[in-house]
Amino acid sequence: MDYDVIIIGGGVTGCCIARTLSLYDLKICLLEKEADIASGTTKANSGIIHAGYAADRKYVKRKFCIHGNKLFDLAHKELNFPFKRTGTLVVALEERQIKDLVYKRNYGTEDGVPGLEIIIDKNRIKRMEPQLTDKVIAVLHAPSGGIVSPYELTFALAENAHMNGVEFFREHEVIGINKIVAGFEVETKPKKFTSRIVINAAGLFAAEVSRMAGADTFEIYPRRGEYILFDKGLIHLNKVLFPMPTRLSKGILASPTIHGHVFIGPNADNILDIEDISTTTRGLKEIISGGVMLVPNLPLNAAIRNFAGLRAVSNTMDFIIEATEMVGFVNVAGILSPGLTSTFAIAEEVVRILIEDLGEELKEKEKYNPYRPKPEHLSDFTKMKLNQKIKENQAWGRIICRCETIPEAEIVDSIRRPVGATAIDGVKFRCRAGMGRCQGGFCMPRVMEILSRELNIPYDEVTKRGKGSHYLVNKVLCIELTEDSKESEEVAEK
Amino acid sequence: MKSLDVDIAVIGAGSAGLGAAIEAKKQGMDVLILERNDELGGITLQCIHNGFGLKIFKEDLTGPEYIQRFIDEAKELKIPYKLDTMVIEITEDKEIYAVNKKEGLLRIKAKAIILSMGCREKTRGAINIPGFRPAGMYTAGQAQRFVNIEGYIPGKTFVILGSGDIGMIMARRLTWLGCEVKAVVEIKSYVSGLIRNQVQCLEDYNIPLILNHTITKIHGKERVEGVTISSVDQNWDRIVDSDQYIECDSILLSVGLVPENELTTKAGAELSNNGGPIVDDNLETIMDGIFACGNVLQVHDLVDNVSEEAKRAGKNAAIYVKERYGKEQIKKDHIKIIPGINVGYVKPDYVNFSNLENLLHFHLRVKEPDRDVIIVIKEVNKIIYQRVRSFVIPSEMIEVRTKFKPEVISPNCRELKIEVLPVSLLEVLDEVG
Ligand SMILES: Cc1cc2nc3c(=O)[nH]c(=O)nc-3n(C[C@H](O)[C@H](O)[C@H](O)COP(=O)(O)OP(=O)(O)OC[C@H]3O[C@@H](n4cnc5c(N)ncnc54)[C@H](O)[C@@H]3O)c2cc1C
Numbered sequence: 001m002d003y004d005v006i007i008i009g010g011g012v013t014g015c016c017i018a019r020t021l022s023l024y025d026l027k028i029c030l031l032e033k034e035a036d037i038a039s040g041t042t043k044a045n046s047g048i049i050h051a052g053y054a055a056d057r058k059y060v061k062r063k064f065c066i067h068g069n070k071l072f073d074l075a076h077k078e079l080n081f082p083f084k085r086t087g088t089l090v091v092a093l094e095e096r097q098i099k100d101l102v103y104k105r106n107y108g109t110e111d112g113v114p115g116l117e118i119i120i121d122k123n124r125i126k127r128m129e130p131q132l133t134d135k136v137i138a139v140l141h142a143p144s145g146g147i148v149s150p151y152e153l154t155f156a157l158a159e160n161a162h163m164n165g166v167e168f169f170r171e172h173e174v175i176g177i178n179k180i181v182a183g184f185e186v187e188t189k190p191k192k193f194t195s196r197i198v199i200n201a202a203g204l205f206a207a208e209v210s211r212m213a214g215a216d217t218f219e220i221y222p223r224r225g226e227y228i229l230f231d232k233g234l235i236h237l238n239k240v241l242f243p244m245p246t247r248l249s250k251g252i253l254a255s256p257t258i259h260g261h262v263f264i265g266p267n268a269d270n271i272l273d274i275e276d277i278s279t280t281t282r283g284l285k286e287i288i289s290g291g292v293m294l295v296p297n298l299p300l301n302a303a304i305r306n307f308a309g310l311r312a313v314s315n316t317m318d319f320i321i322e323a324t325e326m327v328g329f330v331n332v333a334g335i336l337s338p339g340l341t342s343t344f345a346i347a348e349e350v351v352r353i354l355i356e357d358l359g360e361e362l363k364e365k366e367k368y369n370p371y372r373p374k375p376e377h378l379s380d381f382t383k384m385k386l387n388q389k390i391k392e393n394q395a396w397g398r399i400i401c402r403c404e405t406i407p408e409a410e411i412v413d414s415i416r417r418p419v420g421a422t423a424i425d426g427v428k429f430r431c432r433a434g435m436g437r438c439q440g441g442f443c444m445p446r447v448m449e450i451l452s453r454e455l456n457i458p459y460d461e462v463t464k465r466g467k468g469s470h471y472l473v474n475k476v477l478c479i480e481l482t483e484d485s486k487e488s489e490e491v492a493e494k
Numbered sequence: 495m496k497s498l499d500v501d502i503a504v505i506g507a508g509s510a511g512l513g514a515a516i517e518a519k520k521q522g523m524d525v526l527i528l529e530r531n532d533e534l535g536g537i538t539l540q541c542i543h544n545g546f547g548l549k550i551f552k553e554d555l556t557g558p559e560y561i562q563r564f565i566d567e568a569k570e571l572k573i574p575y576k577l578d579t580m581v582i583e584i585t586e587d588k589e590i591y592a593v594n595k596k597e598g599l600l601r602i603k604a605k606a607i608i609l610s611m612g613c614r615e616k617t618r619g620a621i622n623i624p625g626f627r628p629a630g631m632y633t634a635g636q637a638q639r640f641v642n643i644e645g646y647i648p649g650k651t652f653v654i655l656g657s658g659d660i661g662m663i664m665a666r667r668l669t670w671l672g673c674e675v676k677a678v679v680e681i682k683s684y685v686s687g688l689i690r691n692q693v694q695c696l697e698d699y700n701i702p703l704i705l706n707h708t709i710t711k712i713h714g715k716e717r718v719e720g721v722t723i724s725s726v727d728q729n730w731d732r733i734v735d736s737d738q739y740i741e742c743d744s745i746l747l748s749v750g751l752v753p754e755n756e757l758t759t760k761a762g763a764e765l766s767n768n769g770g771p772i773v774d775d776n777l778e779t780i781m782d783g784i785f786a787c788g789n790v791l792q793v794h795d796l797v798d799n800v801s802e803e804a805k806r807a808g809k810n811a812a813i814y815v816k817e818r819y820g821k822e823q824i825k826k827d828h829i830k831i832i833p834g835i836n837v838g839y840v841k842p843d844y845v846n847f848s849n850l851e852n853l854l855h856f857h858l859r860v861k862e863p864d865r866d867v868i869i870v871i872k873e874v875n876k877i878i879y880q881r882v883r884s885f886v887i888p889s890e891m892i893e894v895r896t897k898f899k900p901e902v903i904s905p906n907c908r909e910l911k912i913e914v915l916p917v918s919l920l921e922v923l924d925e926v927g
């Protein structure tokens with residue numbers, strides 16, 4: 001056997017399982033079909049660490065969410081990803097909605113959600129969140145709710161897993177799984193792997209992967225949510241704001257991001273194509289009308305990006321975390337919201353399944369290191385520190401992305417880190433170069449140069465996110481420049 | 495940390511920064527230019543087409559030829575400059591922090607600062623185009639840089655969204671390179687760039703211009719495969735059943751430019767609705783001794799106007815250093831200039847009362863195109879300036895130069911309004927006045 005455990009899928013779920021299992025004496029690898037980890041649902045969601053009062057008691061996801069929320073404090077200390085307990089507010093705009101707030105508070109408190117409080121003092125509400133609509137009647141405050149950068153969390157998990165011996169294979173799409181004696185043969189486009197245990201964390205494709213292994217027990221349906229992100233500095237929110245369902249809005253929230261932007265979304269659109277992360281005119285209109293109900297002062301003409309994510313909804317509408325009849329094949333599927341919040345609890349559950357259901361005797365490694373160093377960011381430096389950093393390494397003094405003030409040193413680091421960036425989007429999501437208001441308009445050619453140099457590939461082979469997403473198709477060939485026929489003599493190299 | 499003292503620091507070395515620095519130097523100032531790129535010149539370096547300099551030099555130059563004259567002059571005057579040096583902060587007391595590889599962090603204490611950071615292009619998010627987010631979407635300026643500076647062609651078949659100048663110029667440029675430009679799609683009923691570019695870049699090359707349409711969906715998951723365009727009604731809402739699919743591997747956006755003012759707001763200066771800092775007729779922001787010119791103040795269509803504006807900024811900054819720096823600042827006696835009917839914005843935002851008799855330059859853009867109009871400046875309802883124009887369009891900046899005799903403006907005047915009205919309305923207004 002090549003491995004003890006193969007994990008399929010490099011979203012937050014797969015990477016968190018990889019990191020959690022890396023504590024034990026196991027040979028592990030993770031297979032991801034895209035050019036980078038965190039390319040699926042993990043890349044485009046609300047990034048909210050939910051307090052846990054929202055889901056119905058009949059779902060296991062409620063339990064995972066409440067417990068998962070609590071696990072974030074330790075994880076944050078160990079892994080150094082951007083995370084903040086901002087607190088969340090459920091906003092009632094009509095008298096009759098207060099009843100529902102009371103219900104949420106009572107059951108939430110009983111189930112262990114800390115600090116839930118209903119506030120009706122308008123002055124106090126406005127002090128907590130000055131941007132909230134004047135029409136507010138009451139709010140449910142959950143101080144343990146917060147925000148996280150979902151992809152930076154995932155990179156941190158993967159880097160730490162890698163430090164502890166997990167191997168990562170990107171652009172390795174699993175296309176077949178065969179049962180062999182005492183394990184599985186996992187077929188990917190480039191090559192075959194064998195392993196005793198296979199964990200399916202393939203997100204939207206989890207049903208397909210499960211069928212490959214012969215466990216045809218559930219379906220996954222995509223449900224799309226669209227978002228609009230606004231430029232920094234124009235509006236500030238302290239807390240995550242949730243609406244209550246009304247006749248007019250399906251539940252568009254408004255939230256700060258960990259990097260100081262504000263976004264609105266998501267709507268909920270059941271669609272057919274499992275890869276359709278396109279945004280729609282109708283959807284964008286819907287979220288704008290929902291967003292302004294909570295925050296009337298949204299800077300609608302200062303949107304910098306719209307995007308969409310797909311929830312992987314199973315037929316039970318709940319998480320499916322279980323060992324299957326194909327012994328050694330474990331499904332971690334249907335991880336829709338609050339999957340991000342639940343991630344550490346889900347990984348704990350996988351450990352339990354390995355020990356109790358599969359009879360694994362897990363031994364802790366001698367040299368496990370739970371700490372992942374915090375990537376250095378210019379924005380965290382004092383002026384003196386920055387000066388000293390440039391003296392040590394000139395690349396700190398060459399600013400590449402001007403909107404977010406990202407120097408060459410951070411871009412190089414995002415490529416050289418364990419499980420580092422291999423394409424433009426990878427750099428962007430790791431160090432924010434190109435994330436700002438010009439969305440890479442100025443810095444993309446420079447980042448392409450750095451990628452080409454660091455990865456030792458030709459400039460025109462740098463991609464946005466792996467195969468098929470090339471930026472450049474041809475070279476301009478300058479034959480001769482004469483006064484009167486400047487451009488007419490240039491031809492495109494075929 | 496390395497510290498420097500100068501009379502005037504100029505941020506950005508495009509046509510605006512160079513022009514301002516040259517003038518300030520000629521006024522005897524100790525000037526320092528800070529530029530983040532590795533060469534002087536700014537955006538004009540990538541504009542290898544002609545059409546520059548018609549006004550100032552009475553010659554038809556390319557962008558690089560035009561800017562070279564300023565670079566040469568700056569070098570002759572031995573104006574010091576730092577390249578690869580990005581300004582990251584300006585404090586309210588005019589300390590500039592900049593970084594470069596060799597010197598680390600620099601602190602520059604300036605008596606006056608000239609802001610000339612230029613502008614940036616609007617992106618897809620700024621206009622909320624629905625659809626996938628594949629490779630193959632560029633802003634027109636980004637494509638211009640790839641082709642003209644880096645020497646790479648970003649696609650084979652193009653649809654250009656928006657009819658800004660850079661988009662139209664790139665439509666022609668790409669056609670010359672053997673690429674196919676399938677259409678320039680514009681949501682409005684008229685082009686948003688100069689008419690001369692519509693004729694010389696699109697019509698002369700039979701590139702279809704599709705007005706009253708927009709892209710309603712982008713197709714292709716990894717790389718662009720095509721777009722759906724649809725016609726829109728007056729509210730820019732998509733008209734059902736008007737969808738049309740166009741196959742292409744690239745999309746260029748030419749949907750407008752926004753002044754680049756992060757530093758400006760950090761320094762404490764306020765912006766007006768066009769995105770540029772609020773200035774008075776000396777081009778001074780609300781922060782004493784901080785001046786602005788070029789695209790950072792307002793997006794210009796002609797480089798010649800940038801150079802002219804820059805010269806005024808350089809001169810006024812020098813006057814500030816000589817006459818006002820270090821002295822008790824007297825409270826300014828300002829008249830507010832208000833954009834009225836069919837005026838999108840006007841610069842300057844204020845005029846100093848004491849300057850009313852000097853030659854004043856107003857720049858404005860209309861909101862909507864119109865024919866047979868009259869541009870008026872009014873104090874309450876009294877018209878104190880008027881000029882007839884046969885045609886106005888938002889893409890062509892209007893310049894008004896005038897002096898006011900003291901007797902036409904009342905001594906307690908606080909605001910003047912500038913409007914662009916149909917000529918037919920005039921008599922009626924006159925009666926009211
Ligand atoms: C609109 C929206 C909003 C949300 N908001 C929140 C929120 O605020 N708070 C919260 O807690 N949760 C939220 N969620 C849920 C959360 O985003 C998900 O639970 C979480 O990201 C799921 O991660 P994952 O790793 O299971 O899936 P994914 O991130 O999709 O990862 C699966 C990975 O498997 C890979 N893969 C698929 N098939 C194969 C194959 N055959 N071979 C190899 N690799 C394969 C994919 O490429 C992908 O990278 C939201 C979700 C959506 C859609």
Ligand SMILES: Cc1cc2nc3c(=O)[nH]c(=O)nc-3n(C[C@H](O)[C@H](O)[C@H](O)COP(=O)(O)OP(=O)(O)OC[C@H]3O[C@@H](n4cnc5c(N)ncnc54)[C@H](O)[C@@H]3O)c2cc1C
Binds near residue numbers: 545
């Ligand atoms: C693509 C295009 C085509 C055009 N075509 C024509 C034409 O045909 N004819 C014509 O007359 N006019 C044309 N123009 C208009 C004219 O060229 C420009 O308006 C003018 O050059 C702008 O000059 P600027 O100095 O304000 O800005 P820029 O030239 O953009 O200069 C700004 C400079 O500031 C630097 N900078 C920014 N921030 C910082 C910082 N924090 N620290 C240090 N440096 C910084 C930038 O690197 C840049 O070099 C065109 C403009 C564009 C964009």
